[in-house]
Amino acid sequence: MKKKLVLTGLLVAMAISTMACGSKKDTLVMATNAEFPPYEYLDGSDFKGIDIEIAQAIADDLGKELVIEDMAFDSIITAVQSGKADIGLAGMTAMPDRLENVDFSDSYTTATQVIIVKKGSTITTASDLEGKTLGVQLGTTGDIYADDVKDATVERYNKGFEAVQALSQGKIDAVIIDNEPAKVFVSQSEDIEIVKEEFAVEEYAIAIKKGNEELQKQINKSLEKLKESGELQKIIDKYINED
Numbered sequence: 001m002k003k004k005l006v007l008t009g010l011l012v013a014m015a016i017s018t019m020a021c022g023s024k025k026d027t028l029v030m031a032t033n034a035e036f037p038p039y040e041y042l043d044g045s046d047f048k049g050i051d052i053e054i055a056q057a058i059a060d061d062l063g064k065e066l067v068i069e070d071m072a073f074d075s076i077i078t079a080v081q082s083g084k085a086d087i088g089l090a091g092m093t094a095m096p097d098r099l100e101n102v103d104f105s106d107s108y109t110t111a112t113q114v115i116i117v118k119k120g121s122t123i124t125t126a127s128d129l130e131g132k133t134l135g136v137q138l139g140t141t142g143d144i145y146a147d148d149v150k151d152a153t154v155e156r157y158n159k160g161f162e163a164v165q166a167l168s169q170g171k172i173d174a175v176i177i178d179n180e181p182a183k184v185f186v187s188q189s190e191d192i193e194i195v196k197e198e199f200a201v202e203e204y205a206i207a208i209k210k211g212n213e214e215l216q217k218q219i220n221k222s223l224e225k226l227k228e229s230g231e232l233q234k235i236i237d238k239y240i241n242e243d
Contacts, residue, residue, distance in 0.1 A: 031085035038239035074139030088207030107203035135163035142176035
């Protein structure tokens with residue numbers, strides 16, 4: 001009788017364990033840099049923004065629980081490479097140097113790089129950046145583009161707003177950064193403005209570990225659903241006012 005009771009207890013424990021495993025939701029770990037409004041930022045302790053809502057919609061479609069890991073922008077590719085994160089979603093462009101290390105999803109939106117200057121600056125076009133001191137966020141496409149500016153000195157900052165602060169303080173001549181965060185930063189300061197001429201046009205996409213074709217296909221399928229349903233545009237319009 002004692003052996004039978006022990007065996008019954010083991011079977012019950014195994015059944016409970018199996019049920020627990022079956023009910024546990026798989027996770028989708030997103031690496032991001034929550035210093036890039038309106039794509040990702042912190043509202044108190046809550047993550048907000050376009051990329052956050054897109055990642056949540058993809059996780060919901062895949063039946064996974066979204067887990068967000070906030071880190072320095074230049075650590076995101078490494079996090080995806082190492083498997084610490086499943087995806088990198090941070091207003092990221094599929095640049096050739098990045099494609100050497102990770103794969104990317106289909107594009108989910110078009111963005112532009114712009115130049116921020118102090119009001120009254122003589123910099124009015126990209127060609128005026130030659131020989132100037134430029135501020136960029138480390139590891140961003142602005143950082144990559146700045147390297148190509150002839151005779152320019154490039155100052156790299158961990159956060160975009162730190163570059164903008166340096167501009168306001170007269171430490172640098174201009175900042176190269178994505179248009180939407182640029183608009184947010186400019187709205188918070190009276191002494192800077194965005195140069196009318198766009199610096200570059202680019203496509204944002206989601207970074208995925210190189211060779212993970214299954215996840216890449218799943219994410220592309222989820223993105224296609226979001227595009228076709230109009231939900232993707234609704235998310236973008238919620239945060240971006242064309243005015």
